[in-house]
Amino acid sequence: xxxxxxxxxxxxxxxxxxxxxxxxxxxxxxxxxxxxxxxxxxxxxxxxxxxxxxxxxxxxxxxxxxxxxxxxxxxxxxxxxxxxxxxxxxxxxxxxxxxxxxxxxxxxxxxxxxxxxxxxxxxxxxxxxxxxxxxxxxxxxxxxxxxxxxxxxxxxxxxxxxxxxxxxxxxxxxxxxxxxxxxxxxxxxxxxxxxxxxxxxxxxxxxxxxxxxxxxxxxxxxxxxxx
Amino acid sequence: xxxxxxxxxxxxxxxxxxxxxxxxxxxxxxxxxxxxxxxxxxxxxxxxxxxxxxxxxxxxxxxxxxxxxxxxxxxxxxxxxxxxxxxxxxxxxxxxxxxxxxxxxxxxxxxxxxxxxxxxxxxxxxxxxxxxxxxxxxxxxxxxxxxxxxxxxxxxxxxxxxxxxxxxxxxxxxxxxxxxxxxxxxxxxxxxxxxxxxxxxxxxxxxxxxxxxxxxxxxxxxxxxxxxxxxxxxxxxxxxxxxxxxxxxxxxxxxxxxxxxxxxxxxxxxxxxxxxxxxxxxxxxxxxxxxxxxxxxxxxxxxxxxxxxxxxxxxxxxxxxxxxxxxxxxxxxxxxxxxxx
Numbered sequence: 001x002x003x004x005x006x007x008x009x010x011x012x013x014x015x016x017x018x019x020x021x022x023x024x025x026x027x028x029x030x031x032x033x034x035x036x037x038x039x040x041x042x043x044x045x046x047x048x049x050x051x052x053x054x055x056x057x058x059x060x061x062x063x064x065x066x067x068x069x070x071x072x073x074x075x076x077x078x079x080x081x082x083x084x085x086x087x088x089x090x091x092x093x094x095x096x097x098x099x100x101x102x103x104x105x106x107x108x109x110x111x112x113x114x115x116x117x118x119x120x121x122x123x124x125x126x127x128x129x130x131x132x133x134x135x136x137x138x139x140x141x142x143x144x145x146x147x148x149x150x151x152x153x154x155x156x157x158x159x160x161x162x163x164x165x166x167x168x169x170x171x172x173x174x175x176x177x178x179x180x181x182x183x184x185x186x187x188x189x190x191x192x193x194x195x196x197x198x199x200x201x202x203x204x205x206x207x208x209x210x211x212x213x214x215x216x217x218x219x220x221x222x223x224x225x226x227x
Numbered sequence: 228x229x230x231x232x233x234x235x236x237x238x239x240x241x242x243x244x245x246x247x248x249x250x251x252x253x254x255x256x257x258x259x260x261x262x263x264x265x266x267x268x269x270x271x272x273x274x275x276x277x278x279x280x281x282x283x284x285x286x287x288x289x290x291x292x293x294x295x296x297x298x299x300x301x302x303x304x305x306x307x308x309x310x311x312x313x314x315x316x317x318x319x320x321x322x323x324x325x326x327x328x329x330x331x332x333x334x335x336x337x338x339x340x341x342x343x344x345x346x347x348x349x350x351x352x353x354x355x356x357x358x359x360x361x362x363x364x365x366x367x368x369x370x371x372x373x374x375x376x377x378x379x380x381x382x383x384x385x386x387x388x389x390x391x392x393x394x395x396x397x398x399x400x401x402x403x404x405x406x407x408x409x410x411x412x413x414x415x416x417x418x419x420x421x422x423x424x425x426x427x428x429x430x431x432x433x434x435x436x437x438x439x440x441x442x443x444x445x446x447x448x449x450x451x452x453x454x455x456x457x458x459x460x461x462x463x464x465x466x467x468x469x470x471x472x473x474x475x476x477x478x479x480x481x482x483x484x485x486x487x488x489x490x491x492x493x494x495x496x497x498x499x500x501x502x503x504x505x506x507x508x509x510x511x512x513x514x515x516x517x518x519x520x521x522x523x524x525x526x527x528x529x530x531x532x533x534x535x536x537x538x539x540x541x542x543x544x545x546x547x548x549x550x551x552x553x554x555x556x557x558x559x560x561x562x563x564x565x566x567x568x
Binding site: 006011033217224 | 350484518523
């Protein structure tokens with residue numbers, strides 16, 4: 001599979017080119033357009049049969065959809081355009097046997113060698129990290145395509161790194177994170193608008209997004225018609 | 228740093244200068260190629276796909292800095308067709324410009340009536356039009372951003388009742404603004420209502436269909452009217468009436484999200500909500516996503532999130548947008564305040 005990202009960073013679409021027999025699993029609703037030579041299969045299973053209803057339900061809690069769309073090319077050089085719903089960027093992450101923990105709703109697509117599953121990070125993190133309760137855990141080998149709200153930055157954490165809640169896109173599981181207060185005093189942290197922050201430690205890659213959806217939602221909310 | 232693309236599969240590589248002139252094998256398709264001796268890696272380019280020949284493509288993400296806009300250069304043809312058409316084979320000096328985000332480049336050109344430049348693409352596209360003396364521009368209401376004093380603006384209903392009504396059904400306003408450069412040339416700036424891109428097409432007798440609300444402006448000679456789509460329109464989710472633009476002149480249209488051009492030669496499927504425009508030479512019908520079994524197709528239809536799609540066949544160009552307003556609305560719905568009694 002080849003990939004190309006177009007119109008970065010706010011309106012990014014990914015153009016994937018697949019050869020006959022290659023297949024890719026996409027988030028439901030991610031397809032923008034495609035060539036004619038694809039077979040599309042909608043299931044709750046990973047490509048190849050593992051998974052099923054339980055995994056589908058777990059995915060739902062992780063902010064993804066119960067179903068997955070598998071696109072399999074039936075002739076050479078078929079192109080598939082995919083994009084997320086929100087304004088933001090797309091990145092490619094090569095999976096080489098490690099584990100990447102992805103924030104719910106940031107997973108966009110992956111090739112068949114990548115297994116996706118939901119993971120629980122603990123009750124404290126579930127309630128206060130500003131992210132979903134479950135995370136999407138990606139393991140295996142292959143290509144992983146992630147999207148964000150806003151642009152994506154990557155830091156190579158070596159030691160410690162602090163990030164505001166709501167900005168995490170993905171991190172390698174060689175990193176640990178715990179919740180902490182941003183300033184010295186808890187009250188000061190909350191008054192400063194940062195509240196609790198995520199403190200990462202260890203060594204590995206951390207991807208974060210420049211904007212966080214809840215903040216934007218709070219800005220919009222009062223201006224919208226009550227439902 | 229040298230950047231170049233594989234001639235056969237267009238995979239991009241970036242290698243150190245010391246490898247100039249060496250022969251290497253493409254990791255993707257095993258094509259043997261020679262690394263060009265000197266290729267400019269322009270600094271404003273994103274650190275695209277830093278694919279070292281040895282390792283997997285890993286790269287840090289670039290900061291979201293605004294890329295410096297290149298100074299406007301008059302080009303006879305729009306330059307963003309690079310996406311759809313085959314990229315030219317190995318041309319070291321052109322690799323970065325042809326590959327790096329064709330959709331963020333300015334578009335410009337000159338015709339008999341005007342010269343135009345579309346800048347700030349694709350997020351906040353702005354059209355600057357230099358209008359020859361005596362020429363007219365017809366535009367949808369509120370598209371104008373600024374104009375020089377020499378331009379006269381006149382609002383009114385253009386064309387006959389039927390045409391106007393057709394436009395209304397096609398999601399456009401009854402009113403058309405006419406901008407006239409009286410006595411001397413004038414300059415007008417236009418922008419769309421939402422964040423997004425603007426596309427340009429010169430009409431030489433061919434016909435273009437536009438999605439509801441995509442119309443922005445045109446010169447005299449282009450006729451914009453509504454076209455009844457029947458059942459296709461009903462199921463395609465694009466509205467029963469599409470806008471039809473035909474004649475001779477310049478046409479500008481816009482959308483939420485970036486606009487990508489795709490030249491269809493062998494059939495192409497587009498999720499119906501993402502169509503911005505297409506040429507009349509293309510035939511389209513509303514269908515479901517292709518699947519192995521009919522049961523699977525029905526499952527994809529209801530749970531696959533794409534619903535019905537449009538399948539284009541024949542030869543022609545289709546313009547697609549990368550984002551949908553409806554998805555954004557669905558997302559923002561969660562944040563609406565609850566109704567208080």
